[in-house]
Amino acid sequence: MKPLPAALLIALAALAQAEPLPGASVESFLAIAREGSPDVRMVRLEAEAARERIGPAGALPDPFLRVELENITRNGTQGATLSPSQVGDTKYLLAQPLPFWGKRDLKRDIAAAEAEQAGGRAADTWADVASRIKSLYAQYWLTHRALRLTRENIELTRRLEQIAQVRYAGGLAAQQDAIRAQVERSTMDSELVGMESEQHHLMTSLDAMLARPGDAPLAEPEALRPLPVRLDSAVLNERLLAKNPQLAIEAARVDGAEKSRELAYRNRFPDFIVGVQPMQVQDRVDAWNVMLELNVPLQQGTRRSQEREAERMLEAAAARKEALGHRLNGELGAALANLEAARMTEEITRNRLLPQAELTFKSALAGYENGKVDFATLLDAQRQIRNARLALLRAQAGQQQRLAEIERLLGEDL
Numbered sequence: 001m002k003p004l005p006a007a008l009l010i011a012l013a014a015l016a017q018a019e020p021l022p023g024a025s026v027e028s029f030l031a032i033a034r035e036g037s038p039d040v041r042m043v044r045l046e047a048e049a050a051r052e053r054i055g056p057a058g059a060l061p062d063p064f065l066r067v068e069l070e071n072i073t074r075n076g077t078q079g080a081t082l083s084p085s086q087v088g089d090t091k092y093l094l095a096q097p098l099p100f101w102g103k104r105d106l107k108r109d110i111a112a113a114e115a116e117q118a119g120g121r122a123a124d125t126w127a128d129v130a131s132r133i134k135s136l137y138a139q140y141w142l143t144h145r146a147l148r149l150t151r152e153n154i155e156l157t158r159r160l161e162q163i164a165q166v167r168y169a170g171g172l173a174a175q176q177d178a179i180r181a182q183v184e185r186s187t188m189d190s191e192l193v194g195m196e197s198e199q200h201h202l203m204t205s206l207d208a209m210l211a212r213p214g215d216a217p218l219a220e221p222e223a224l225r226p227l228p229v230r231l232d233s234a235v236l237n238e239r240l241l242a243k244n245p246q247l248a249i250e251a252a253r254v255d256g257a258e259k260s261r262e263l264a265y266r267n268r269f270p271d272f273i274v275g276v277q278p279m280q281v282q283d284r285v286d287a288w289n290v291m292l293e294l295n296v297p298l299q300q301g302t303r304r305s306q307e308r309e310a311e312r313m314l315e316a317a318a319a320r321k322e323a324l325g326h327r328l329n330g331e332l333g334a335a336l337a338n339l340e341a342a343r344m345t346e347e348i349t350r351n352r353l354l355p356q357a358e359l360t361f362k363s364a365l366a367g368y369e370n371g372k373v374d375f376a377t378l379l380d381a382q383r384q385i386r387n388a389r390l391a392l393l394r395a396q397a398g399q400q401q402r403l404a405e406i407e408r409l410l411g412e413d414l
């Protein structure tokens with residue numbers, strides 16, 4: 001036996017070491033999106049940039065140096081020159097601007113509040129992206145299971161058609177029974193095309209969320225996430241107020257508005273410039289001066305307007321935060337109610353509708369084979385069991401979507 005070529009061995013080794021395709025679980029999508037989503041990466045970088053602005057916001061302004069050359073012609077005894085040792089005298093001024101006490105700290109606090117808002121936007125974007133991925137995965141899982149169920153029903157209808165043909169050949173049934181089975185199968189074939197198109201659309205959407213090519217392959221979905229056993233609305237409301245990224249953004253906005261108001265009032269006081277000024281005459285420094293400069297805040301009307309503006313901005317930020325809290329509480333209550341409704345629908349379908357539909361189909365099939373039930377009743381029983389199974393799948397996927405919505409509001413997984 002000849003040894004395998006080296007290139008083939010390398011290709012097989014690379015294939016064995018290839019990472020598994022995403023899609024088997026929602027966690028596989030989330031792991032890629034956390035690092036690869038352009039939206040998430042963008043806001044994360046913006047948050048990092050905002051944090052870098054905190055230090056410079058409270059730093060002292062740069063000092064400045066001024067040089068004055070006086071009597072550069074020495075009373076007309078020489079040509080003009082810029083050499084300090086050859087002019088009449090040279091004045092140097094090294095000065096440092098100094099904001100009034102407390103202004104630098106307030107500017108630093110305002111920048112920190114803006115960084116907190118940027119961090120909140122990053123968390124909110126991730127919560128939104130994760131929620132959309134979870135919802136799309138639930139639909140992806142639902143479509144995959146619905147396709148499998150429809151193919152199984154097409155095969156079942158084909159067997160019913162065979163039974164009808166056998167009974168028609170034996171003179172026990174009309175040819176119309178076989179034709180009805182064919183029509184039913186054609187109808188499900190048409191539905192199958194629509195489901196396959198929807199599945200392709202969902203796969204494209206999921207690939208786009210992960211910044212992958214639209215035709216990149218995905219693994220088949222295997223299972224949904226387990227649902228929490230019990231959700232307490234009071235506990236969730238507390239977690240909402242403490243963890244929701246949008247509320248964190250508004251809280252940081254309120255904090256920044258408070259610091260801006262304090263800075264507006266602190267601007268009533270002047271800023272300073274202090275400096276030292278040596279004076280050079282030819283080759284020697286024969287005098288030193290000290291300088292203090294300050295701005296005189298005479299435009300008090302302008303400052304009062306700025307203070308009132310800061311007050312109104314603070315009130316607006318607080319009102320916005322309060323309104324957002326009420327709206328999010330309402331959304332959380334609606335999501336919890338929808339989750340409970342989907343849970344009850346699953347329970348009724350699993351424990352009552354589906355067993356009843358299965359029993360009806362078995363009875364109709366036995367009755368048709370014995371000539372006691374017509375074929376239309378048998379097909380109707382088959383539709384009932386298929387609809388019950390689809391309803392069960394939709395209820396399970398619906399619970400996952402409602403859970404994703406709740407987790408988006410909380411800003412964390414349950």
